[in-house]
Amino acid sequence: MKREQRLGERDLQRWLGDSPGRPVRSALLEALDRILGESPKPEEAGEVLARVRQEIDQARPNVVYYDTFEGTPFGELHIAVSDRGVLALSLGRPLEEFLTHLKRWTGLTPRRDPGRVARAGRQVGEYLQGRRKSFDLPVDLRLLTPFQRRVLECISALAAGEVATYGQVAAWLGKPGAARAVGQALARNPVPLIVPCHRVLASDGSLGGYSGGQGPATKLRLLQMEGAPLPFPKGSAG
């Protein structure tokens, strides 16, 4: 390294392209260029792109069918299914809201198809009338993040009449500090009732949030219907 000169402030600025002119010759900077300067060939990126396209194809539904069911004790029920299973469910909310959200979320235009949604509609209808305790339905969680999926898969094991807290679910997932993240994942559950996010309560035993139907009131009603141990109203535990 005999030819190496001291690198001044100006040399560094020139080298970074922040000031005009050529920087001094430097073995160090040349080494850096040798290590970092090489660019991938176009076809190398092409291989990654091909894998990404394939994963995206598998990662997203390419069709969405929906149907609406009236006259449940909880109001209008809307269900959307893909080629793989139930994609979304909405209870007691307007159809327009459901379709708008569905369209934005999937990038697809939902088509009404009572035949394809009938099985899910029948089971959820029976559940809402108190005539069914569990579901035999595949769900399509492909559009969720891996963490959201893990949370929903984890709480699917909760049977009617059972409850857990956000903190417990976090601990089951091996992330004891993540109660809040669990709560957020549950708040975005696209298939409530089928994946029973209403069975997860705040860590102090109070009800916690619910975004379906009439909010926490619907959550409480579902839990009462299932005969779950009733949650304490917030602040009343002591």
Next chain:
Amino acid sequence: MSEVPFERLIEMYAGELLGYLRRLTGSREDAEDCLQEAFLRAYRAFPSLRPDSNPRAWLYTIASRVAYSHGRRAARRRHALAGAAPLTSQRAQSAESQAEQAELLQAVRAFVRRLPHKQRAALVMRRYQGLGYEVIGEVLGCSPEAARASAYQALKKLRAHFAEEVSS
């Protein structure tokens, strides 16, 4: 959602981002894994990308985060993989200076790997990705001035780290 379709967006930036991730991770395989994960994350987030946002900066941001968490995972399970890439010098050199250069390359490579993520990312984006400090700051979540300072920090550290070896 952005004006440009997602497919087109990833085609436009795949090569550039693969280069960026190689420089950040120091490994071809890690870079490919990171790019794949970054694009899939981007795909999920794409519907909420604002139309007025800069998709290039957005993709760099995601790629940087993926590389950062990938690097932390890799660091935890690394068993000293000091594999120096083969030299590709065209010039004929004496065996002695070649060995010396190989040694320097390996030392600089190790140095780059130990740089804090933000400094390495700023340096790479500026010198090798040709990005301006506005965009680099956006990617790193800081001001353009702080982005510039990070790139310089990396170089000053390099200078200081090798000061003795180089002058001896």
